[in-house]
Amino acid sequence: MRENGSTKCLCGVLLHTNSGYGRDALWGCLALGLLVLDIWGLSMLRRVILPVIFLILIYGFWISPDFKEIAAGVSIFLFGMLFLEEGFRAFTGGVLEKVLKKTTDKRWKSVAFGVVSTTIMQSSSLVSVLTISFLSAGLIWLSSGIGIILGANIGTTTGAWLVAGLGLKVKISAYAMPMLVFGIILVFQKSKSLKGVGYVLAGLGFLFLGIHHMKEGFEAFKSTIDLAAYAMPGFLGLAVFILIGVFATVVMQSSHATLVLITTALAAGQITYENALALAIGANIGTTITAILGAMSANYQGKRLAAAHLVFNMSTGAIAIAFISQMVWGVDAISMRVGIAEDDYALKLAVFHTIFNVVGVVVMYPFVDKLVKALQKLFPKPAEKAVEPHFINEAAFDFPETLLESVRYETLHLYDNAVEIIAHGLNMHRTTIYSQTKLKAAIKSQRTVIEINLEQVYATKVKVLYGAILDFISQAQMKLPPDFSEDLYTLRGACYGVVRSTKEVQQFRENVSLYMRSDNPHIRKQYDAMRLQIARLLRAINEMRNMPEEDRDVLSLDDFRLEFEKKNIVHNGTMDELIRGGLITAHMATSLMNDLGFLRNIIWNLTDMGKAVFATKDIEAQEADELMALDEDDIEEISHIEDEPSAKTVQEGSAGT
Amino acid sequence: MKTSSILETLASALDLNNTKKKKEALKTALKKLKKKENSYRVRLDELDNDDDRAELKNKLKVVKAQRKKGVKALRELNEKD
Known part of the structure; x- marks a missing residue:
């Protein structure tokens, strides 16, 4: 899979159908394309192409077991989302709604909620899909949801600090199986609240199970991510490494895992410091894939939030690219001030990750209302064709x-x-x-x-x-x-x-x-x-x-x-x-x-x-x-x-x- | 004679309450019902199917009850007159 020059771009990797991995990646891209179609609400087109999708899927399952695993993972993940929504719906009008409304009624509160919840859960993806579920169940408003997403982007940077500083990795997915078991037992209870809790737990369990299967399916690609092969200076290097960062995060379903990979490659001297920063930017964009997947089973509100997540992370990435040298300078300055060693790239990466996310939040914060309006136009509420009076006037x-x-x-x-x-x-x-x-x-x-x-x-x-x-x-x-x-x-x-x-x-x-x-x-x-x-x-x-x-x-x-x-x-x-x-x-x-x-x-x-x-x-x-x-x-x-x-x-x- | 009685007699003479029209309308409606009742009776004798006969017998009961109410109402109007 190693190629020279410009053909080393990610598309080259994806379209290299002669290799098994390239073919699988193509199927993956196709599946993702279809998911995106779904998100854009092209129901008519979907109706026409549904039989075609089935045929493609059957062919894909036949030729690639990895593709089967990925597709099954996506399905289980979406099933988990449905469970989550069902669970949260049980709490509509209850204590959870009151607590959520109270803790997210102002934008700064929503951001703080996002920071705290992501720091505790150590997964911005989980927080974003939960927020989509809250929104779809009508427990919070879109602007509050966006606030939480902004906060989650800051909260997720604590992960880099924990990994780099303490070598600590909170693995919430370890609780997936118990969650599933307890959840399903609770689902069979008569009490509405217990049932709701059961749906939420089982939903989380399925969510993690789905991610696990997606990871397993993508395992074959992991070995293909040889960062040293793409090392190159200048803007082209920046662009390529951003794309690799996106790809790696989609493949590994975790921006944390990508950050670990970057740190390792950086420590081994496989990539330059600038390349590592570009990868971190890419990882930040790639992490939105979980929210996009989550929005598939959500209503128009969930889709709006997933789009907001993507817009925010891409804008943050664009800001980081535009001001990369200033950011590098900022990282160095802060690192010197807090006593981070010149060659402690892991911690410096954590500083960079934090700076560019905080800058992103600061820049985007005033535009939330405009973003809400734009998203409302882009994903309008499905019109219910209500009849009108014919005779009274x-x-x-x-x-x-x-x-x-x-x-x-x-x-x-x-x-x-x-x-x-x-x-x-x-x-x-x-x-x-x-x-x-x-x-x-x-x-x-x-x-x-x-x-x-x-x-x-x-x-x-x-x-x-x-x-x-x-x-x-x-x-x-x-x-x-x-x-x-x-x-x-x-x-x-x-x-x-x-x-x-x-x-x-x-x-x-x-x-x-x-x-x-x-x-x-x-x-x-x-x-x-x-x-x-x-x-x-x-x-x-x-x-x-x-x-x-x-x-x-x-x-x-x-x-x-x-x-x-x-x-x-x-x-x-x-x-x-x-x-x-x-x-x-x-x-x-x-x-x-x-x-x-x-x-x-x-x-x-x-x-x-x-x-x-x-x-x-x-x-x-x-x-x-x-x-x-x-x-x-x-x-x-x-x-x-x-x-x-x-x-x-x-x-x-x-x-x- | 009290004022109210005078007013009542005057209203009756001028048919301000439309009693005449009401009586006429009732009589017409009763005639229609009688006609309907007769046609039901004729049809009942022609029918062989038990279900259809039961249905028609119910209709006959309804018409009879309605006529009874109509006759009573007409009698009351006549008494007022």
Whole structure:
């Protein structure tokens, strides 16, 4: 791998595919490239190239066991990050959040926090990934996170002092395995806090395990880092050694290890003092790789912080390169003053490491706010496509009838969005519900759980719209004549009912998805019956909507209320029979009882909505409908009335006698 | 005659409470319900499927209960008149 002249550059090492190491390095670069792609959030591109990545990975695993080890290491590392985030999320709103907020509420406090925590942990990488986790879990702000990163860069220099001055090396990774074991035991505990601690410990364990595997995979490259081979004077030497410093730190996954390597090479006279400084600068840049890897599984906030880390360390490196001679002079001056021997390069390196990081922090400190703004632009918060009102508009304030009509239409818009949650939440397709298909058969055949993020649909399509309607109605009430207020109240109530129904479905969904696929035909039948009742109501509302206004019969919606009461298995004795006969378990029975409560609320809320929205415009006719509509007591009463015999039954009966 | 009684008689004479319209609306609604009830009865005799018959019987119960409420409301309006 030794080459002469300019071809000795790092790229030459990487692209020298004839050698096994070069090939592995190429794979490593490719993998890193893909990671970077991920960080830049090119989700579209990623979707297209995903199969290609898989093929490349499979080929890579086939030809290189080292590559397999590295890739496995990255995966375990990311798994650890997910655990960490999950763990820290458990502490949101708790003591940890309060402590973190209090200790990082001012920038100088964040920097101090970074210095102290890195000095204690002796790993800036660990502090940076933990900070990414804090940020992703919403425990701290971005500016606080950047402050911690700045502090971590100063804190990490204490490592060089410990190594150089005391020969001491704190190896926190030695605790990885116990952390993993204790963590996993805690994860299985019921207490939320213990579970959280378990996730954090296991996350740290996986993190170190991942780093260990990455190191193992890169072990083959370690021997290729022959610093003497690249020794050269001048600016070119500086640039080459910075790149080697970056590469060595990425390979060894530790800037401390790189510093040890530099010190050894320097003591052996393999490299010059200037080369050593360049390597230290490179190591400082290379150490950001851990944060970049960590940001892969983090949200946009984590990515912002990883980018801030990279920007800071690169800027610090640039400053150090630009003022290298002044820094060398400074190191010599300080070394003389504190009594460091002329040839004690290890300690002088520690001085340099400290100076250039402190200078970096001092220079970057005033620009943190600007950096935050730039990062917010570069990594914007993923836009949630929230729906907007289609019909309500302030222009309608002067026209009461138009205003009422617009609120009515907007209620239907809200209902349409809610139906997505209601139908999909109960694993039914709207196209089937609104078609002419026999619903009973359709529901029996639809046994697949529909993948849907109900919370997200609720937040973007229902909650936002409901908020807009509420706001509009509150404003409209101030400007409308009193005659219209009642209708507006009714529509507001209808909207509330629709929103409540989506919430009921969210609670209902888990059992529906479980029992509609159950092997027990009795419980399956009950849940199918519940789905059928809702599907029929949704179809009826849709049909009513498509009718001419004069044909709409809102009173017919009471049929669904009675149907529920008649089919309520708690009231008609079926539930007792099922339990007594051992046909369903007590657990199933309690689920059924709870879900019948949800079903009842959905049916009453949606029928109320239908009555409010499809009510006739004729005030007297509307009042007549309201007078004849059945309330809870009426439904309860008629549900106990025996069926009257039809003419056919009577005839058949008399013929028999 | 007290003032309130005079005002009540006057409002009734001028139909300020729209009682007439209300009664008319109720009568129309009741007629519609009666028609619906009859059509349900005819359909019930034609149906053979037990599920469909049970469903229609429920609908019939609902219509009857609604009519009962409507008739009661109409009677009350007539009494006020």
